[in-house]
Amino acid sequence: MVLVLGVSAGAGGARAVLTHSDQPHLPPVDHIRLPRRAGGSVEEAVLSAIRRIRVAALARDECVTAAAVTCRNELHAEAIRAAVGTGVGIVDEPLAQLRYLRFTGMLPTTASVILYDLGCSGLTVTHADCRTDTILASKRSTVLSGNGYDALLRWQLARGGVLADARTSRAHRESLSRARVVTATDADTGGRAVVTRSDLAELCEAGLHHSASFVRQLVEETGVQPGALVLLGGCTRNPTLRADLAQRIGLPIVYDPEPDYVSARGAVLLAAQRPSRLRMPRRRAGAALSTSGGAQRPGRRKLLAAVAVTATLGGTVAGLLGADNSSARLPEEGTAPAPAQLTDGSLRLKQN
Numbered sequence: 001m002v003l004v005l006g007v008s009a010g011a012g013g014a015r016a017v018l019t020h021s022d023q024p025h026l027p028p029v030d031h032i033r034l035p036r037r038a039g040g041s042v043e044e045a046v047l048s049a050i051r052r053i054r055v056a057a058l059a060r061d062e063c064v065t066a067a068a069v070t071c072r073n074e075l076h077a078e079a080i081r082a083a084v085g086t087g088v089g090i091v092d093e094p095l096a097q098l099r100y101l102r103f104t105g106m107l108p109t110t111a112s113v114i115l116y117d118l119g120c121s122g123l124t125v126t127h128a129d130c131r132t133d134t135i136l137a138s139k140r141s142t143v144l145s146g147n148g149y150d151a152l153l154r155w156q157l158a159r160g161g162v163l164a165d166a167r168t169s170r171a172h173r174e175s176l177s178r179a180r181v182v183t184a185t186d187a188d189t190g191g192r193a194v195v196t197r198s199d200l201a202e203l204c205e206a207g208l209h210h211s212a213s214f215v216r217q218l219v220e221e222t223g224v225q226p227g228a229l230v231l232l233g234g235c236t237r238n239p240t241l242r243a244d245l246a247q248r249i250g251l252p253i254v255y256d257p258e259p260d261y262v263s264a265r266g267a268v269l270l271a272a273q274r275p276s277r278l279r280m281p282r283r284r285a286g287a288a289l290s291t292s293g294g295a296q297r298p299g300r301r302k303l304l305a306a307v308a309v310t311a312t313l314g315g316t317v318a319g320l321l322g323a324d325n326s327s328a329r330l331p332e333e334g335t336a337p338a339p340a341q342l343t344d345g346s347l348r349l350k351q352n
């Protein structure tokens with residue numbers, strides 16, 4: 001067995017796991033979650049995470065034999081390659097996710113799945129063919145994001161008399177993945193506000209409705225019925241959110257207990273192959289799987305409805321995020337934001 005390093009990169013920073021090449025599902029030998037520095041780049045966080053893991057390994061007289069980093073697109077890949085050099089493999093993120101799910105036996109024996117990856121900067125939905133590891137279609141929405149959803153949670157707390165910064169509100173949201181009730185305290189005034197999972201569900205409602213429409217539109221465009229919905233990203237740790245998505249989308253749910261580390265663990269498996277660059281092929285426009293009857297064009301009404309929902313949610317989020325830059329004050333009674341809600345989050349890997 002050899003020690004291999006897998007890294008996933010995103011707008012929120014980098015996550016890295018160091019583990020044996022044939023044991024990515026077990027507690028890692030070492031791990032790190034490195035938030036993106038304000039004003040810093042994604043590749044900066046990746047490079048720093050790799051360096052820290054390697055330095056720690058050398059201090060223990062261990063040798064990292066290979067490393068791979070997941071990327072979301074070609075621009076992402078080029079930036080990471082320029083930062084880390086040629087000694088680290090670059091792999092497409094959906095490919096790493098599918099590889100790890102297949103290794104653990106969680107990937108269903110269906111023709112295709114939907115990868116529902118919700119990060120701090122947005123939602124990426126990928127329809128992937130499980131048999132050929134091909135992307136049938138992929139869409140990204142910046143309307144849904146963890147950052148925007150945290151802004152809504154801060155507004156909710158402020159209504160109860162508690163002012164919280166972004167880090168504190170995110171910590172409260174993550175706590176609701178483990179507990180049904182969380183009590184928030186204002187560090188300056190000592191005021192308290194109680195937030196429950198039901199409150200969280202209400203904040204999520206419009207965002208989940210939008211994302212469900214997003215998934216249905218993707219399925220209509222490919223003309224292929226997926227067999228499961230794979231939930232990725234730390235926000236999906238919340239059981240209420242998972243139940244709501246399952247009900248709205250109507251597909252069996254595939255969920256790893258640590259959904260925000262699936263990409264990094266998949267990178268471990270691919271790093272063992274010592275790749276320079278592993279790309280995931282895309283289905284040619286107009287091509288159809290042998291099991292489908294051809295791609296279907298989405299209806300005009302559905303497209304117009306999706307555009308309307310996106311515009312409404314986007315305006316609300318922009319207003320909320322803009323409000324964070326103004327002076328903090330309690331919201332006036334009766335001045336609630338529109339019910340546009342965002343879902344996401346990231347949670348630290350469990351300590352050994």
